[in-house]
Amino acid sequence: MYQVFTLAGEADTSEEAVTLLQKQKVDVVFCNHQPAPPNRTSTGDWLATVLAQNQPDIQVVMYADTTEWAFEAYRSQCAGYLLLPFDPLALQALVNRLRYVFDLQQTKREAANRSLLIKTRSGYQLTPVIDILFVERSNRKNRIVTQSGTEIHPLGYTMNQLEQMLEGCGFYRCYQSFIVNLSKVSFIRADGNSKTYAIQFDGYDGEILLSRDKYPELLTLLKEKYANIDF
Structure with missing residues (x-):
């Protein structure tokens, strides 16, 4: 997407995503607020909160078909929130911000290893x-x-x-x-x-x-x- 991301993996539930991310190093996670029926999975903001506590370098973007969950995304320290269907301009702006934060993280890592x-x-x-x-x-x-x-x-x-x-x-x-x-x-x-x-x-x-x-x-x-x- 925008020649920026390489797909590292996919998960059907938030719990599967946590397991995957313990094995696979990634920089950005896009998660649906309700990736599967509630009896099968926790919500996307639960995933975002877990990652914010345990893997804070991962940027999380949550998306849904209403603005109802936007505050939950903010409270869960998500890097951004998107509405379905994706607005190309909003998505491009978000991608630019993700790249900017990623570059800052890289600079910080390089400085720490200098x-x-x-x-x-x-x-x-x-x-x-x-x-x-x-x-x-x-x-x-x-x-x-x-x-x-x-x-x-x-x-x-x-x-x-x-x-x-x-x-x-x-x-x-x-x-x-x-x-x-x-x-x-x-x-x-x-x-x-x-x-x-x-x-x-x-x-x-x-x-x-x-x-x-x-x-x-x-x-x-x-x-x-x-x-x-x-x-």
């Missing part, structure tokens, strides 16, 4: 971006602290250059001398009396400084992206 080739005094070190906790500049030297506790000492880079290398990978310049991996932050310490702020990470003994001016912006970013941060 590695940096860092020049050091002893040579070049390849470091997975996902393992980096933070970058620090101190005494005119940089260091990269990883989740395993090891440190990498880059040679000949400015903080701005390192920040550019990490752009698009979920890092944030929280202080003039610190760049942090947002996905690794576990706690934000805010001391109202002394007006000091700091960031802590799981598995790291210590904390790093957070600029008072960056504090509100960082909180907003974390609240938008992650749900396991203590405030």
